Structures are given as structure tokens and as C-alpha cells.
Amino acid sequence: MHVHRLEKIWLSIGISMLAIFLVVIAATAFGMGMSPPSEHHHTIDPTQVTTTAPFDDPGLKQTGDNRYEAVMIAYAFGYEPQTLEVPVGATIDFTVTSSDVVHGFEIVGTNVNMMIEPGEVSHISHKFDKPGVYLVLCNEYCGTGHEYMKTTIVVK
Ligand code: CUA
Secondary structure, rough: OOHHHHHHHHHHHHHHHHHHHHHHHHOOOOOOOHOOOOOOEEEOOOHHHHOOOOOOOOOOEEEEEOEEEEEEEEOOOOEEEOOEOOOOOEEEEEEEEEEOOEEEEEEEEOOOOOEEOOEEEEEEEOOOOOOOEEEEEEEOOOOHHHHHHHHEEEOO
């Protein structure tokens, strides 16, 4: 009788431990799932890029005092728009996606360097303090035209 009760106690402890364990796992998974999405990351349908805002209208838009958003699409093998003209001293918030495969987005002479994945929207900001012609290169191998994939940003 005494032993039986002890067994029951141990059994209930075991079940409690299991329950706690499951709650912890669930809470962890839930917590991760509920973590706020990074503001530098969101997804779109890569087959609908040209009809999905803001990529239905790529280019430069003024968003504030000396601040612009540059919406760009990387594709095999180039960037839309073909060239971008930005005022010197302005901060540019780049919003870039790919309409096909993984590409790169590197602005030579700056620390701007992103991987552009289809279905994902990438953001990076840069302040262009010096006038000039900045070369934008793809630094992810994306196919036969990879080495020709480039565009320019004219800062003046
Ligand atoms: Cu695009 Cu390499």
C-alpha cells in the first residue's frame, strides 16, 4: 500500500516533468514564431514582382528631407531601373528584390553589399557624400551573363 502510493507520487512527478518540458518546447517554438519580423526582411511572390508594390514602379522616390527610397529589381542579367540619379548628400534607402534567381547588390566604393534572393525584399541605406558615378555589381554567380550584370548610380 505504502509502496503503491510512492509509485503514484513518482509517476505524477514524471508526468509533471513531461508536461513542463512540452510547455517549454511549445513556448520556445511559439516565441520564435511570434518574434517580430525584422524590418530589413519581408517576403513577396517572386513571380509577381512587376505587379507587386513597390516593384511595380521601380525608381527613386523622395521620402523626406534629403531622403529617398530607391526601389530596384535584380534580374538575369541587370537591374531595373537601368540607371539611377541621386542628389549628392542624400540618404538613399534601397529596397531590392529579385525576379528570378539569387543576385548580388554591391555598390563599389561603399559598404553596400547585399544578397538579393527571389521572394525576399532586402533593404539597405547609404548616404552618398561624394558626387560621382557609382558602379553597382552583382557578386553572386547567377548564370552566363553574371559578369555583365551591373548598373550605375549617378550622384550629383
Ligand atoms: Cu546576377 Cu550575378
